[in-house]
Amino acid sequence: SAVISQKPSRDICQRGTSLTIQCQVDSQVTMMFWYRQQPGQSLTLIATANQGSEATYESGFVIDKFPISRPNLTFSTLTVSNMSPEDSSIYLCSVGSRAGSYNEQFFGPGTRLTVL
Amino acid sequence: GQNIDQPTEMTATEGAIVQINCTYQTSGFNGLFWYQQHAGEAPTFLSYNVLDGLEEKGRFSSFLSRSKGYSYLLLKELQMKDSASYLCAVRDSNYQLIWGAGTKLIIKP
Numbered sequence: 611s612a613v614i615s616q617k618p619s620r621d622i623c624q625r626g627t628s629l630t631i632q633c634q635v636d637s638q639v640t641m642m643f644w645y646r647q648q649p650g651q652s653l654t655l656i657a658t659a660n661q662g663s664e665a666t667y668e669s670g671f672v673i674d675k676f677p678i679s680r681p682n683l684t685f686s687t688l689t690v691s692n693m694s695p696e697d698s699s700i701y702l703c704s705v706g707s708r709a710g711s712y713n714e715q716f717f718g719p720g721t722r723l724t725v726l
Numbered sequence: 727g728q729n730i731d732q733p734t735e736m737t738a739t740e741g742a743i744v745q746i747n748c749t750y751q752t753s754g755f756n757g758l759f760w761y762q763q764h765a766g767e768a769p770t771f772l773s774y775n776v777l778d779g780l781e782e783k784g785r786f787s788s789f790l791s792r793s794k795g796y797s798y799l800l801l802k803e804l805q806m807k808d809s810a811s812y813l814c815a816v817r818d819s820n821y822q823l824i825w826g827a828g829t830k831l832i833i834k835p
Contacts, residue, residue: 652813652827653769702768715759715823717768 612637612705614718622724623693630689631721633703638683643704643715644676653702659686693725728752730826732814737832738804746799746812746829754819760788760799761813763828769813773799801831809833 613636623629633642641660645653656676657665665678679687690697700722706715729751738744750758757776761769775781775790775797787800799812814826 652825654825655822658822714771714774716771720768 611714612639612716614703614705614716616701616703616718616721618721619719620722620724622726624726625694627693628689628691629693629723630687631701631703633686633688633718635684635705639705640683641706642680642686643706644678644686644688645702645704645717647700647702647720648698656688656701690723693723695725698723698725728818728824730814730816730824732812732826732829734827735830735832737834738801740804740806740833740835742804743800743802744804744831746801746814746831748797748799748814748826750795750797750814750816750824750826752816752818752824755792756817756819756821758788758790758797759815759817759823760786760797761815762810763813764810772812804833806833806835 615634617632621629643658644656646656647653655668656671657667657678659665659678659680661680661683675691677689700720702720703718704715732748757774759774760772762772763769772786773781773788775788778790778792780787780789785802790797809832811828811830813828815823817823
């Protein structure tokens with residue numbers, strides 16, 4: 611299993627500012643994922659962060675708004691830029707390995723973001 | 727497009743059995759996952775099916791029929807702590823997880 615920590619656990623931010631969320635894993639992992647989960651809804655994948663290459667963004671998410679870093683196999687950051695109240699959500703870091711067989715996808719505890 | 731369907735909400739009684747269904751249409755199939763998510767917490771892994779049939783793990787079992795694009799999660803001997811949302815997710819041909827909206831399970835005494 612993988613143990614994932616995220617910082618901060620929660621934050622309240624002003625419109626127009628940016629927040630960087632950190633994700634630390636206790637083991638080296640190939641793929642890291644950033645999700646958003648709005649209240650009462652399921653998870654929406656923002657992007658896949660691979661070490662040594664640019665992140666791959668899903669439809670509706672762009673690098674200028676959600677820049678991602680992946681400097682090594684145990685760490686990643688997601689920045690929510692120029693925030694608006696619509697960005698209020700829980701942001702979850704997740705890890706998994708691309709394997710042909712069984713694997714789990716583990717989630718961090720999440721960062722609860724409120725934008726005023 | 728890709729689609730995962732599961733009921734929005736279900737109610738069951740403590741000590742009883744409940745079955746949560748999930749149907750899917752995805753581009754390829756590389757496994758189906760069930761996750762449990764308590765309010766305000768991150769999802770936690772429950773089960774994984776990649777072959778047809780039933781996987782049992784304690785009070786929880788998960789079933790898969792690939793030909794029907796169908797799975798269910800069976801919870802036995804329900805406890806109050808089982809009140810949570812249950813998320814069905816399918817890994818497609820690109821190894822991307824496609825998530826259902828989740829089923830909120832309410833357990834009543």
